[in-house]
Amino acid sequence: MDLTPWVEGFDAAVDRGMVWATDHGGVVFDLIRAALEGLFDLMVDGLLLVPFWLVAIAIGAVAGRVLGWKAGLATAAGLALCRVMGLWGATVETACLVLISVLLAVVVGVPVGVLAGYSPRLTRFLDPVLDLIQTLPPYIYLLPAIAFLGYGPATAIVATFVVALPPVIRLSAHGFRMTPVEFIELGQATGAKPVDAFLKIRVPFALPSVMAGINQSLMMAFGMVVIAGIVGSGGLGETIYGAVRKLDIALSVNAAIAIVILTIIIDRMSQAASSNGGKP
Amino acid sequence: MTRTDTAAADAPLIECRSVWKVFGDRSRDAIAAIKSKGLGKREVLSEFGCVVGVHDASFTVDKGEIFCIMGLSGSGKSTLIRLLNRLIDPSLGEVLVKGRMINDMPAPELRELRAHTIGMVFQNVALIPTRTVLENAAFGLEVQGIAPAERRRIATDALTRVGLADWLHRYPRELSGGMQQRVGLARAIAADPEIILMDEPFSALDPLIRRQLQDEFRQLTKQLGKSAVFITHDLDEAIRIGDRIAIMKDGAMVQTGTAEEIVMNPADQYVADFVAGISRIHLVKAGSVMMPIGDFNVAAVGALPTTGLDADIDALIHMVLASPQQAVAVVEGGNVRGIVTARTLLEGLKGDHAPPAKVA
Numbered sequence: 001m002d003l004t005p006w007v008e009g010f011d012a013a014v015d016r017g018m019v020w021a022t023d024h025g026g027v028v029f030d031l032i033r034a035a036l037e038g039l040f041d042l043m044v045d046g047l048l049l050v051p052f053w054l055v056a057i058a059i060g061a062v063a064g065r066v067l068g069w070k071a072g073l074a075t076a077a078g079l080a081l082c083r084v085m086g087l088w089g090a091t092v093e094t095a096c097l098v099l100i101s102v103l104l105a106v107v108v109g110v111p112v113g114v115l116a117g118y119s120p121r122l123t124r125f126l127d128p129v130l131d132l133i134q135t136l137p138p139y140i141y142l143l144p145a146i147a148f149l150g151y152g153p154a155t156a157i158v159a160t161f162v163v164a165l166p167p168v169i170r171l172s173a174h175g176f177r178m179t180p181v182e183f184i185e186l187g188q189a190t191g192a193k194p195v196d197a198f199l200k201i202r203v204p205f206a207l208p209s210v211m212a213g214i215n216q217s218l219m220m221a222f223g224m225v226v227i228a229g230i231v232g233s234g235g236l237g238e239t240i241y242g243a244v245r246k247l248d249i250a251l252s253v254n255a256a257i258a259i260v261i262l263t264i265i266i267d268r269m270s271q272a273a274s275s276n277g278g279k280p
Numbered sequence: 281m282t283r284t285d286t287a288a289a290d291a292p293l294i295e296c297r298s299v300w301k302v303f304g305d306r307s308r309d310a311i312a313a314i315k316s317k318g319l320g321k322r323e324v325l326s327e328f329g330c331v332v333g334v335h336d337a338s339f340t341v342d343k344g345e346i347f348c349i350m351g352l353s354g355s356g357k358s359t360l361i362r363l364l365n366r367l368i369d370p371s372l373g374e375v376l377v378k379g380r381m382i383n384d385m386p387a388p389e390l391r392e393l394r395a396h397t398i399g400m401v402f403q404n405v406a407l408i409p410t411r412t413v414l415e416n417a418a419f420g421l422e423v424q425g426i427a428p429a430e431r432r433r434i435a436t437d438a439l440t441r442v443g444l445a446d447w448l449h450r451y452p453r454e455l456s457g458g459m460q461q462r463v464g465l466a467r468a469i470a471a472d473p474e475i476i477l478m479d480e481p482f483s484a485l486d487p488l489i490r491r492q493l494q495d496e497f498r499q500l501t502k503q504l505g506k507s508a509v510f511i512t513h514d515l516d517e518a519i520r521i522g523d524r525i526a527i528m529k530d531g532a533m534v535q536t537g538t539a540e541e542i543v544m545n546p547a548d549q550y551v552a553d554f555v556a557g558i559s560r561i562h563l564v565k566a567g568s569v570m571m572p573i574g575d576f577n578v579a580a581v582g583a584l585p586t587t588g589l590d591a592d593i594d595a596l597i598h599m600v601l602a603s604p605q606q607a608v609a610v611v612e613g614g615n616v617r618g619i620v621t622a623r624t625l626l627e628g629l630k631g632d633h634a635p636p637a638k639v640a
Contacts, residue, residue: 180406182402182403182404182406183406183408185362185367185400185402185406186400186402186406186419187423188367188394189365189367189394189398189399189400189477190394190395190399190400190419190420190423190471191390191391191392191393191394191395191396191420191423191424192391192423193391193423196422196423197423200408200419200422200423201408204408204409204410
C-alpha cells in the first residue's frame with residue numbers, strides 16, 4: 001500500500017501550519033526576537049566594554065572564593081588563554097548565549113517542576129514530552145526556531161532553551177517529590193500554613209536537586225550552543241562552523257579549547273553552588 | 281492511692297470513641313460493611329483487601345496524664361497517634377480534643393489546634409539539616425508568625441530546659457542522637473501545647489541514654505503540667521513513663537490500665553507473655569500483694585509495723601525483714617486493710633497467684 005500521499009499530506013499540513021503561524025504570529029515572534037537579541041547584545045556589549053583583565057580577575061576571584069585559590073588562578077589563566085587566541089569576543093558571546101538560555105529554562109522549568117513534584121498527573125503528562133525532547137536530535141529544534149525567529153542569536157537561544165529545559169523540570173520535580181515524609185508531617189503537626197510548609201520545608205530539601213538540574217541544564221546548553229553556530233548564533237559555535245567550512249583546523253581547535261575552558265569554569269562553579277545549596 | 285481512672289468532672293483532654301482506620305482502595309465499602317455487619321479485621325482483609333490499621337479503639341487521656349500506647353510494629357500504634365492530631369483521618373468513629381470533635385474541623389482551626397494545643401515529637405526527630413538547633417527549636421513558633429526576638433527567647437528557654445543551652449548555634453548533624461531528640465522535645469514544648477504526642481521518640485537511642493531521656497521526659501512533662509500520649513514498642517519504657525498504659529495488638533487495644541494492673545492482671549495470654557519478663561520489685565504495690573487480715577493471727581496485728589497501700593515490694597522486703605513477726609500491716613485511712621508477709625511477697629514477685637480483690 002502506498003502511503004506517500006499520507007506522508008505528503010502530513011508534510012503539507014506542517015508547512016501550512018508554519019506559514020500560518022509566521023503570518024499571524026509575526027508580531028509576537030518579532031517581539032520575542034527583539035527581546036532576546038536585545039538582552040544578548042546588552043550582555044555581550046556590557047561585558048566587552050569592561051577591560052578584559054578586569055573581567056578575568058573578577059571571575060577568577062569568584063571561582064577562587066567558591067573553589068579555592070588554585071581554581072581561581074586557573075580560571076583567570078584559562079580566560080587569558082581565550083583572549084590570547086583572539087577568541088575573547090566569541091567566548092563572551094557563547095557564555096551569554098548559554099546563560100540566557102539556562103536562565104529562561106530555570107524561569108520556566110523550576111515552577112513547572114514544582115507543580116509536577118506535587119501532581120502525579122502532571123508528571124504522567126510531562127514525562128513522555130520530556131522524553132521526546134531529549135530523544136530527538138538537538139539540531140531539530142533549530143528548524144522551527146529559524147522559521148519563526150530568523151537567522152541569529154535569538155534562534156540559538158530558543159533552541160538551546162528547549163534542550164536545556166528537561167533537566168531543570170525533571171530534577172526540580174524530583175527534589176520536591178522527595179521531601180522525607182516525616183518532614184511533611186512536621187509541617188502539618190506544627191500547624192504550618194501551606195506557604196510556610198513549602199518555603200521552609202519543601203524548598204530546603206529540594207534545593208540540592210534543583211541546583212543539580214541547573215548544572216545539567218548548563219551542560220546541555222553548552223552542547224547545543226555549538227550546534228547553533230549553523231544558524232548564525234555568533235560566538236564560538238559560529239567560529240567552529242566557519243573554520244570547518246574553510247578547513248581551518250587550527251582555528252577550530254582553538255575554538256574547541258575555548259569552549260572546554262568555558263564549560264569547565266561554569267560547570268565547576270555551578271556544581272559548587274549546588275553542593276552548597278543543601279548545606280549551611 | 282492507686283492510679284486508676286480518675287474520671288474527672290471536666291471533659292477529658294483527648295477522647296477516642298470507637299475509632300477505626302481502614303487502609304486500601306475499597307476502604308469505603310469496607311467501612312460500610314463494618315458499620316452494617318460488624319465485620320472483623322480478618323473478614324475486611326479477605327473480602328475487601330483492606331488493611332485495618334486501627335480496630336475500634338476507645339480511650340481517654342486526662343489532663344496531666346501520660347498515656348502510653350505499647351505495641352509491636354504493625355500493631356497500629358503509629359496510625360493511632362496520627363489520628364489524634366488528624367495527620368491521618370479516621371475512617372469511622374470520633375476523636376475529640378478538649379471536648380471538640382476534630383473529625384470535620386476546618387483547616388484553619390485544625391492548624392490552630394496543632395499549633396497551640398497538640399505538639400508532636402517524631403521517631404526520627406525530623407530536624408531540618410539547614411537550620412541551627414535554635415532555629416529548629418523555634419520552627420513551630422516561626423510558622424505561627426511570632427517575632428524573631430520573641431521566638432528566639434522562647435526557644436532558648438525550651439532548649440535550656442532540656443539541657444542544650446550551650447548548643448544553640450550548632451547544626452543537627454553535630455549532635456548525638458540523644459541530643460537531637462532533646463531538640464525535638466524542645467521544639468514541641470516551645471509552642472507550649474497542652475498535649476505532646478510522642479511517636480516512639482527514644483526507640484533509636486542506646487539503652488543508657490534512653491533511660492535518662494525517659495526519666496527527664498516524665499519529669500519535664502509533670503513539671504510543666506503537660507499531658508502526653510507516648511508510643512513505644514518497649515513495655516519497660518511504657519512502665520517507666522506512663523501513668524496508664526494501653527497494649528495494642530493487630531490494631532485493637534487489648535488492655536488499658538496502670539502498669540501494676542497490667543502486670544498483675546494481664547487481660548489475655550498475649551499481654552501475659554509481654555509482662556512475664558517485667559521486674560515487679562518497684563511495680564507491684566502492697567495493695568496487690570497483701571492478704572486479708574482474716575488469715576492472720578488477729579491479736580498480733582496491732583503489734584505490726586504499718587505501711588500504706590502504695591509501698592512497693594522493694595520497700596516491703598526491707599520492712600518485713602526488719603519486723604520481728606516478719607509481717608507488715610497495710611493501713612489505709614487508719615484501718616488495717618491487709619497483711620504482707622514474706623510468703624505474700626514471694627507470691628507477688630512470682631506473679632501468677634490470684635491477687636486479692638482490689639481494695640481501692
